[in-house]
Amino acid sequence: MRLAPYAVRPETSRGRLHPEAGGDSRSPFQRDRDRIIHSTAFRRLQYKTQVFVFHEGDHFRTRLTHSIEVAQIARSLARALSLDEDLAEALALAHDLGHPPFGHAGEEALNAAMKPYGGFDHNAQSLKVVTALETRYAGFDGLNLTWETLEGLAKHNGPLRRPPPYIAEYDRRHPLELGTHASAEAQAAALADDIAYNNHDLDDGLRARLFTLEEAAALPLVGEALEEARADAGPRAPPDRLASETIRRVINRMVLDAVAESRRRLAALAPRDADAVRAAERPVVAFSDAMAAVNQAVRDFLFRRMYRHWRVNRTMAKSKRVVQVLFSLLHGGPQMLPPEWRRRAGEAGSPEAARVVCDYIAGMTDRYALEEHRRMTDPDIPG
Template identity: 85%
Template sequence: MTLAPYAVRPETSRGRLHPEAGGDARSPFQRDRDRIIHATAFRRLQYKTQVFVYHEGDHFRTRLTHSIEVAQIARSIARQLALDEDLAEALALAHDLGHPPFGHAGEDALNSAMKPYGGFDHNAQSLKAVTALETRYAGFDGLNLTWETLEGLAKHNGPLRRPSPYIAAYDARHPLDLDTHASAEAQVAALADDIAYNNHDLDDGLRARLFALEEVAGLPLIGEALAEARACAADVAPERLAPEMIRRVINHMVGDVVAESRRRLAALAPEGVDDIRRAGHPVIAFSEAMTQANLAVRDFLFHRMYRHWRVNRTMAKSKRVVQLLFSLLHGGPQMLPPMWRARAGDPGSAQCALVVCDYIAGMTDRYALEEHRRMTDPDIPG
């Protein structure tokens, strides 16, 4: 496929922090994607959850299934806009690598514990995972991804006026132009995340019976898609109706992003990727009508799913697990595994907090629960 003038081009990549020979027929962004898929942090996503803890059901989304779904949507949008699909896919697959166990509950607990040390942000932790925490190569820490992939991870939501401590420190070593927008491919990955997130939480909420189809029928876009799904077969089984509705919503949202982005790109008339970065506004976006519809869905999910009493109970328990693990390990780093203990420094120190945070952020749900049991139940060996 011929790339658009404003697409990122593999042959003009700004390269890697540690220079490497090409070595095979893959493009730099295909190599990035493959490194991400083989990373330890990527495998752990299988047992990191979005809303439901891993043992609540085999059919609910995990961070791994979500990332794969985001990658599929990102490739579809990138293809229609003549962007580099491999870069969009790599960013989609890597965007959640920094998420701690237990979804937003785990992130809130770590952010609270880390307030005296700069807080915790999963986007910054994703960058840290691929630039420091992965130890798969003899010559360097991290995955040594291309500048374009690192740029997209750091600022896929827009310029960073006040970067987190880790991103600021990394940028001082390897500048990522934090004051500009990211490439169109990175913006595609960010929008694909929004599309997947809302729709798949809607699907999981219906599956968990936190709400019923009749309760979403009045939502903009959702109601229209539900009517289309019902019209496709008068006697469609209830268990098939929700998936029919969800896929139509995704199709409508993807079509809207493509149409609105084409309108913005035509108005900007960018001659290269740097015109995208300097545009001063995103070029990949929803239309205003779709933005409002999306906000209505988010508001519904916030009140009916994320604040459902069953979810609240799970989130409260999950937060306590993370809080206790952090407190015990920060005060007693001698309980950390040897590799982590060697880096932790003195109990209660800022260095110890950073190491403990990295250790907990890398945990899966089930490993965090096992660590909690080992550290609190006298009958379980440490």
Template identity: 80%
Template structure:
């Protein structure tokens, strides 16, 4: 057993699972959670779900799967430095995007618009739904039957939920997750690791796609400092190598900053256990104010130069339209759903039907969504 800090979540004191199960032998409860997530269908589908570029635009761009693996690596590194449970942090990092629909934020926006009369769509709530309801792998229960600590972290890794999405609120009534408090240090680590990975690999993908240049990105103080260091160390290196050298330096600077600022906060609070972290009333795992400002500058640069680039805008609009058409057709005609989904859908146009159609679409990969759209709209194709 690693030497865990007092504020870490301890496997031996886990609150257990909704459906009691025998212990996992040599594996801790959080190791079992991680393994169940990796073996789930929802995790496999992340391979063909978009980050920014849809799957046919190039094999080297990130997908939700590669993003989740990168987040898990960063989360483990930070968790180890903070002496908290690495397996729980890794499980949360691997599961945090399981609820993302096809086509990234374009798909999420389309589903949120379609589901607005029924409470909207939130990918974090959908991740919770995926691991508690939509995985059908076990004879005794739906979902993966993960531990309370993993479900709690998945539900509120971005902070307390004062107004939880409908499904999260519904699940909380069955299996209370203390939604009004902060999550564990491990969950907060996974959330910050997501920010670190997201911004840095989007810089990398934007450079690879030639949406902006290395010198344009160098206007960002954080990236500019790292690029200057890389150029000084390797003056003859080609731009792609310099970009990689700069990005790995930025990741390291951000990790070091998170560890330092979090260690400072934990020392000031001196929490005696994980419950004290939840009750602290403020997050523990954060960037310093200087790094937060630098990170925000990266976000604003990516928003203006990449996410709103005309090439990305074209793809976004087309993909949003695909999801809108799929929802409209299937909500109005649930008889077109596969049998296992048709049974859940109820009457055409109902809230029950909307929920089933939303779950069906949210589970699609990019390419399956495009194929389903063709099958449903092209009279010359078989159903």
């Protein structure tokens, strides 16, 4: 596919922190994508919560299935806008690598525990995973991804005026131009995240019976999509099929709106290259104002009816407690860490120990965190 002038071009990539020979026919962004897929952190996403803890059902989304769905939408947006699809896909697949176990409950618990040491931010942790914590290669820590992929991970949600500590620290070694927007490919991945997140949470909320399809149909666009689904599927269509037909129509409308609005913005800006996109006053890949309002209405509905549902709250409260207990025990007793972590942890209660324990917990799956909690708190279970 012919790339637009404003797309990131693989042949002019700014390269990697540690120079490497090419060696095969893949573009640098294809190599980034492949390294992400083969990483340990990516495999762990299979057992990390999106909203429901892994054992609550086989068909609810996990961070892995979410990342795959985001990648599919990101590639669609990139193709429609003549962007580099491989870079958009790599960013979509990597964007949640830093999420701890138990979703936002785990992130809130780690952020509270790390407050004296700079806090915890899953976007910064994603950058840390791919630049330091993965240890697969002989010549460097991390995955040694291209500058463009690291830039997109760091600031896919916009310029960072006050970057989290790790991003600021990394930027001093390998500047990522934090004060500008990211590439259009990174913006496409970020918008794909919004589209996938809200729609699959609607789907999972219906599957979990936290609300009904009729209640969701009161939302703008969702009601229209449901009427179209009913007209096509017929009066006897089962509810689960109607729900799937409705959700896919909402996703399609959102993608079409994003493509149309992004083309309008790009035509108005007429960027000569990817750096012109970075220097723009606002994102070039975005929803129209009307669709942004629809997206916010869906988000508000999910906040009230799903994320604050008593069943979800009960599970999340227990999950937070697991993370709090693990952090407290390991920070006060780093000698209980596995050897490779213990060597870096320093003294009990120290800032160094806090950061190492945080990285250790953030890398856990839901299942492993629950098992570690049992091993460390139940005297009848051997350590």
